[in-house]
Amino acid sequence: MRSSRRRSLLVPVLLCALAALAARPADSPDKGGGTGLGAKVLRLYEDAARAAQRYEDGRREAEARRSKALEYRKLLDRQRQKTDSLHEELGRVARAQYRGDGEPPLTERLVLADDSQELMRGPEAAAPVDPAVKKAIGESLRAEARLAAEEAEAQAAWQALEERNAGLAERKKKIEGKLHAARSRLEEKAEASVAAGSCPVADRLDQPDVRAGRSWVAPVETYKLSAPFGRAGTRWANRHTGQDFAVPVGTPVRSVGTGRVVKVACGGAFGIQVVVRHAGGYYTQYAHLAALAVGQGDRVGAGQWIGQSGSTGNSTGPHLHFEVRTTPQTGSALDPVPWLSQRGVPL
Missing domain, CATH: 1.10.287 (Helix Hairpins)
Incomplete structure (x- = not known):
């Protein structure tokens, strides 16, 4: 593991979910409502x-x-x-x-x-x-x-x-x-x-109230870090190109920063995935999802829900595959842990 500050899923996943979900605004016709x-x-x-x-x-x-x-x-x-x-x-x-x-x-x-x-x-x-x-x-x-x-x-x-x-x-x-x-x-x-x-x-979910002043966040709120960046194994063609977050199916997945959705795809090794472009020429990918909350071209803010975790594609169990790249395509991945840490988000 790259971090000794892992958050355990045994610590109250449901109680953290209550805090996050209770922060949602009341249903509104122009926000979709999540049906x-x-x-x-x-x-x-x-x-x-x-x-x-x-x-x-x-x-x-x-x-x-x-x-x-x-x-x-x-x-x-x-x-x-x-x-x-x-x-x-x-x-x-x-x-x-x-x-x-x-x-x-x-x-x-x-x-x-x-x-x-x-x-x-x-x-x-x-x-x-x-x-x-x-x-x-x-x-x-x-x-x-x-x-x-x-x-x-x-x-x-x-x-x-x-x-x-x-x-x-x-x-x-x-x-x-x-x-x-x-x-x-x-x-x-x-x-x-x-x-x-x-x-x-x-599914246009009711969004949580995002705290002002936070430019960057972790892609999920409560998690346990699993497969790290760069790990070798038979599950990957070469080496693991992202950081995995072990979370139950249906956990809200957040955009780590402000940006625009440049890709929504469903198929292949990544299953259901979303790619977001951020300022500075960086892209973040969120893969193996079970549901989408955004569409291609949508503008998203830091902490906005863009989908829900799952186990689609080449996956051995429910988790979020999070990747940071310098291009929208695979092959330009960076280690997400230090990248987020440099932006004030230690994992």
Whole structure:
């Protein structure tokens, strides 16, 4: 790998997708709105990201409630130990007061009683007993009752959150199943277009709000770098002429800078591809796509979505092949990693 700053796909792909997709402006008739299968995949990415966010929030909240319940349980155990110690003290006082004639003193009956508080509220309370011990027993029992109620409340809240999270997990699973099916259909449609030698119709997706002042960006937002520039192997006629970004099918692919689309092609080793011309005589290529969001001749800005990733052409799995050239044709490729780094985009 050329970079030690690879971003892992295990880090929240769906959560990053939520941030990116939530930035889209509202649907507008003059912007196309994105009505094709690719747009459906993006909407399912958004739904899956939201479901994942809700599930993660619920999981963290449930864990906090569980920790609170355990904390109350520890406090309650300590309070019960304190009460037991007070009862032992009362026992010692009772034994000291017992004279062997008549009814046992109140302190002994407090120790033996099932409900010492009730006994102390009765007429027997007039019997001589240490007021400090009596007060301590009452406070300790009240503290026990309060902690028991708080523990029960925290336990009930935890159980309720666990039940809700089970529902959220099921919803998340269903949405991800729909997303998987939609991505498969998108890829099948793309493969059929390539096999027929025709490009799919561009799906004019609602574009994200591009942050002002950014002249250059990475071609995808969340990724893992895979095959680097210059690698040799049986998969390439000579050496690898670009940098690969491992991303799932349907991931939005961005123009790295301002330019004009000079080529849209569907077929051959690159599958569905887009080539953009930039100032300074440079060209960028985006290959193995599953869907298009631009047409030839379109003007694009840095960060604008130009298509969606796939695995068309000579590809062993979903990824984006990104290439930088000095001409629109193959054979003039530069290493994209230092080229982007020089423009403030480290990978």
